[in-house]
Amino acid sequence: MRWGMLVDLRKCVGCHACTVACQNVNGLDFADKWTKVLRVGPIGKYPNLTGYFMPVPCMHCEDAPCVEGCPTGASFKRKDGIVLVDENKCIGCKFCMVVCPYGVRLYNEKKGIVEKCVMCHERLENGETTRCTETCQLKARYCGDLDDPNSEISILIARNNAKPLHPELGTEPSVYYIIP
Amino acid sequence: METRQEYWEGLAAVSFFLVATGAMMFLVLAALDLLGAQAALDINGWGSLAALVMAAIGGLCLMVEAGNKAKAYLIVANPASMASRNAIMMTLFMGLAFVYATFFFAFIPWVGWNYVRALVAVVGIIAALLAVIVPALELGESRGRGFWNASGLIPVFIITSLASGTGAVLIVAAVMGFAQDPAIAILDRALFVFLILQLITVLGYVKGMKNSGAIEARTAARNILEGEFKTSFWGCVIVAGTIVPMVLFFSSSPAVIIVKSVLVLVGGVCFRNIFLAAAIRKALPGEDNEWVSREEAAHLAISLEKRWQEKKEWLYPSK
Numbered sequence: 001m002r003w004g005m006l007v008d009l010r011k012c013v014g015c016h017a018c019t020v021a022c023q024n025v026n027g028l029d030f031a032d033k034w035t036k037v038l039r040v041g042p043i044g045k046y047p048n049l050t051g052y053f054m055p056v057p058c059m060h061c062e063d064a065p066c067v068e069g070c071p072t073g074a075s076f077k078r079k080d081g082i083v084l085v086d087e088n089k090c091i092g093c094k095f096c097m098v099v100c101p102y103g104v105r106l107y108n109e110k111k112g113i114v115e116k117c118v119m120c121h122e123r124l125e126n127g128e129t130t131r132c133t134e135t136c137q138l139k140a141r142y143c144g145d146l147d148d149p150n151s152e153i154s155i156l157i158a159r160n161n162a163k164p165l166h167p168e169l170g171t172e173p174s175v176y177y178i179i180p
Numbered sequence: 181m182e183t184r185q186e187y188w189e190g191l192a193a194v195s196f197f198l199v200a201t202g203a204m205m206f207l208v209l210a211a212l213d214l215l216g217a218q219a220a221l222d223i224n225g226w227g228s229l230a231a232l233v234m235a236a237i238g239g240l241c242l243m244v245e246a247g248n249k250a251k252a253y254l255i256v257a258n259p260a261s262m263a264s265r266n267a268i269m270m271t272l273f274m275g276l277a278f279v280y281a282t283f284f285f286a287f288i289p290w291v292g293w294n295y296v297r298a299l300v301a302v303v304g305i306i307a308a309l310l311a312v313i314v315p316a317l318e319l320g321e322s323r324g325r326g327f328w329n330a331s332g333l334i335p336v337f338i339i340t341s342l343a344s345g346t347g348a349v350l351i352v353a354a355v356m357g358f359a360q361d362p363a364i365a366i367l368d369r370a371l372f373v374f375l376i377l378q379l380i381t382v383l384g385y386v387k388g389m390k391n392s393g394a395i396e397a398r399t400a401a402r403n404i405l406e407g408e409f410k411t412s413f414w415g416c417v418i419v420a421g422t423i424v425p426m427v428l429f430f431s432s433s434p435a436v437i438i439v440k441s442v443l444v445l446v447g448g449v450c451f452r453n454i455f456l457a458a459a460i461r462k463a464l465p466g467e468d469n470e471w472v473s474r475e476e477a478a479h480l481a482i483s484l485e486k487r488w489q490e491k492k493e494w495l496y497p498s499k
């Protein structure tokens with residue numbers, strides 16, 4: 001079992017609903033985003049221009065540099081592939097933020113610890129899907145088991161030749177993208 | 181897109197500098213002792229304590245940088261991580277520096293145990309070297325920051341730390357009145373050699389990164405050589421921290437020794453600050469188009485809150 005996500009960038013319109021839903025369910029401040037939405041483009045030469053939007057949550061890497069680098073063991077990877085931060089162990093040294101190649105970790109000034117997307121693990125344990133997947137009006141997000149070749153997410157990844165971000169870094173992210 | 185690495189700056193750079201300088205200061209002192217220099221017997225006690233204090237202040241700087249200071253002791257809890265190993269090496273080195281220093285104070289019973297002192301010096305030298313090398317490996321763990329290449333950073337860190345450690349020893353010797361001692365004169369010449377090596381390795385590293393295959397490493401090197409960091413790099417690290425002390429080599433008065441050593445230390449701090457701040461992360465697609473920055477969003481939130489409070493006051497005036 002390895003939880004993963006797939007974002008179909010052909011469908012995403014950059015409405016930021018996933019960002020807001022995530023902020024809502026996790027009680028985050030207005031400026032704190034565990035899922036940021038980047039605007040890519042315009043790409044190409046006029047008049048043949050294109051562009052798309054790219055939501056970027058924590059990649060829950062299989063070979064996570066944050067887990068490897070955390071001096072206290074606060075950042076850890078569960079058996080189901082979800083990378084979490086143990087609030088009781090985090091000392092807020094920010095080394096995980098330095099080593100994360102995706103810039104998806106945030107420092108919580110009030111708590112003095114580092115936080116990030118938790119892939120709504122409690123919801124997943126209760127048989128629900130992640131809040132960002134649920135809220136996406138255009139059904140651009142999918143969440144499922146990457147280890148199961150018959151799961152919807154695995155089939156879509158294979159069929160659309162979906163790719164993770166910066167695969168050359170060897171982090172083996174669990175978030176894939178169907179790029180237009 | 182990042183324009184600078186902003187998670188570890190200022191205090192982290194000072195911490196890296198102080199620990200590395202303290203460690204190499206100890207290494208130089210212990211080497212003088214092992215080589216049988218007479219001056220070592222006079223300056224190594226206080227010198228080792230000064231090295232210990234520098235490293236301890238460096239450790240404290242890291243603690244201040246941490247958000248949850250009460251649990252800072254947990255930093256050694258995961259020895260598999262380089263950051264944890266760095267803290268362990270730092271602690272080990274400080275312990276050995278303290279034990280070594282005790283061999284030079286007459287009221288300590290084991291003052292005459294020269295073999296034990298030599299053993300502590302050798303183990304301390306190894307720990308000091310590791311305390312300088314491990315931070316380079318730690319930075320090298322950042323896969324998305326191509327500017328930090330551990331295999332290249334190790335010699336650069338060793339050379340720059342040797343230069344600043346030797347400078348610190350010269351300051352201690354000059355303050356204690358041993359500036360004209362033959363061993364200190366040799367050390368002064370060694371500093372000249374270390375500064376030449378520093379010039380070659382630091383410039384070589386940055387110039388090498390300018391031709392690197394990773395775009396973020398090339399951008400970082402360009403920012404250092406001709407961008408945001410050019411004034412502090414050329415002004416502080418190269419001219420004030422390396423070339424001017426080399427020119428001052430030709431005078432051996434205690435005042436000049438202190439001035440040039442202080443310049444080497446200033447160059448050392450600037451070097452670490454620049455090397456930490458310049459290492460930008462590999463950009464994500466579209467990251468340079470991010471609509472609002474974190475600061476802008478926070479500013480907008482404050483403005484909205486203020487406006488809501490004004491509306492509330494208008495709708496429900498307080499009595």
